[in-house]
Amino acid sequence: MRSEPLVLGIETSCDETGIALVRGRTLLSDVVASNVEEHVRFGGVVPEVASRAHLEAFAPTLARACAEAGARVTDVDAIAVTAGPGLAGALLVGISAAQGLALAIDRPLYGVNHLAAHVAVDRLAHGELPQPAIALLVSGGHTSLLRVDDVTCDVESLGATLDDAAGEAFDKVARLLGLSFPGGPAIDALARGGDPAAIDFPRGLTRPRDEVAHRHDFSFSGLKTAVVRWLEACRREGIDIPRADVAASFQEAVVDVLVRKAVRACRDEGIDTLVVGGGVAANSRLRMLLDERAGGLDVRVPPSRLCTDNGAMVASLGVALVARNAPPTSLGFGADSSLPVETVLT
Ligand code: KG4
Ligand code: ZN
Numbered sequence: 001m002r003s004e005p006l007v008l009g010i011e012t013s014c015d016e017t018g019i020a021l022v023r024g025r026t027l028l029s030d031v032v033a034s035n036v037e038e039h040v041r042f043g044g045v046v047p048e049v050a051s052r053a054h055l056e057a058f059a060p061t062l063a064r065a066c067a068e069a070g071a072r073v074t075d076v077d078a079i080a081v082t083a084g085p086g087l088a089g090a091l092l093v094g095i096s097a098a099q100g101l102a103l104a105i106d107r108p109l110y111g112v113n114h115l116a117a118h119v120a121v122d123r124l125a126h127g128e129l130p131q132p133a134i135a136l137l138v139s140g141g142h143t144s145l146l147r148v149d150d151v152t153c154d155v156e157s158l159g160a161t162l163d164d165a166a167g168e169a170f171d172k173v174a175r176l177l178g179l180s181f182p183g184g185p186a187i188d189a190l191a192r193g194g195d196p197a198a199i200d201f202p203r204g205l206t207r208p209r210d211e212v213a214h215r216h217d218f219s220f221s222g223l224k225t226a227v228v229r230w231l232e233a234c235r236r237e238g239i240d241i242p243r244a245d246v247a248a249s250f251q252e253a254v255v256d257v258l259v260r261k262a263v264r265a266c267r268d269e270g271i272d273t274l275v276v277g278g279g280v281a282a283n284s285r286l287r288m289l290l291d292e293r294a295g296g297l298d299v300r301v302p303p304s305r306l307c308t309d310n311g312a313m314v315a316s317l318g319v320a321l322v323a324r325n326a327p328p329t330s331l332g333f334g335a336d337s338s339l340p341v342e343t344v345l346t
Contacts (some may be wrong), residue, residue, distance in 0.1 A: 009315025015084025028069035051089035052162030079319025083111030084339030091335035108328035118277035121313035133294030139278030140167035159216025194248030
C-alpha cells in the first residue's frame, strides 16, 4: 500500500514563520519562528519588519522542521504555501521560497488560502472534518462564519465582521488597558481575575432588526468605543480602573456574540458540526462557553498552539488537496493580500 502523502507546509502571512511536515493526519514537525517581539514597541505588526524577519528565519526554520521530522526536503510529495490573505511582502517571502524549492526538487506546489488552512488544521487534532460543517474563523484580521461543504474546494461565506476583526478588538482594548501586543493572550490572562458581569458592554449586531439584515455578521467597533467611554468616565471621576473587570467584561461581550451566532448558524443550516479556528480560538473563555452552549453539536476546537498561525495548518490543507487529486498551482503565482475566503486554492 502506498503511504500517505508527506506535505511541507509554509506560512508567512503575518508575524510567524511557520514550517511543518505532515504525513496524512500525522504532524511530524511544526516549527514556528515568531517575529512578534520585533513589533511590540510599535504596538502592531510592521509589514517591512515582518518581511525581513521571514527572510532571515526561513532557512533555519526549514532546517529545523526537517530535522525534527527526521526527513529531507527531497522526501516530500508536495509543498503547500499560504498565498493569501495577509501582508503582501510577508506572503511573498514564503511564496518565493516555496516556488524555488518546488522547482529545485520537482514537486507539485499548492498556493492555499490562509483562512481555509485555519479550518483544515483541525484534521490533525480530531480526524477528518465531517462535512458539511460550519466554521467560525476568528483571527487578527478576519472574523467569519463559513459553511464548509468541502474544505478543499467548497467554502461559502455566511457572514463576516463589518468593521474590526475579533482579534483586532482584543489587541486594541489591550492597548487601552496598557497591556502588551498581541493583546488577546494578555486580556485572556487578566480576565481570569475579573468579573465578566461587572460591566454590561454592548453585543454588536444582536438587536432584532440586525437579526434580519446581519444575522451572521459581526461588529466590534461599537464595543471598543464603549470601552473607551467607560475608561474615560472612570478617569473623569477619579475612580481607579478595575482593569481585570474591564478585561473580563469586554472578553465576555466578544465571546458571547461569537458563540451565539456560531451556534445559531449551525441550527439555521441544519448542520451539527462546528469547527473553530484562528488565533482567537485559543481564548480560554471562548472555549469554555462553546462547551457550555454546544447543546448536542459536535464542536471541534484545535489545541491552542494550532489555532494561532503555524505551518501545520497549511500542510494539513495541502494533504487534503493531494488526497483529492487537486491540480497543483502553476509556478509563478503571486501573493494576494485580500484573497477571498471562498478561494481555497489560487
Ligand atoms: O490567526 P492568528 O494567529 O493570526 C492572524 O491570522 O491574524 O490570530 C492572531 C490574533 C491576535 O489578534 C491575537 O491577539 C489573537 O489572535 N489571540 C487571542 C488569543 N491568542 C491569540 N485572542 C484572544 N484570546 C487569546 N488567548
Ligand atoms: Zn491566521
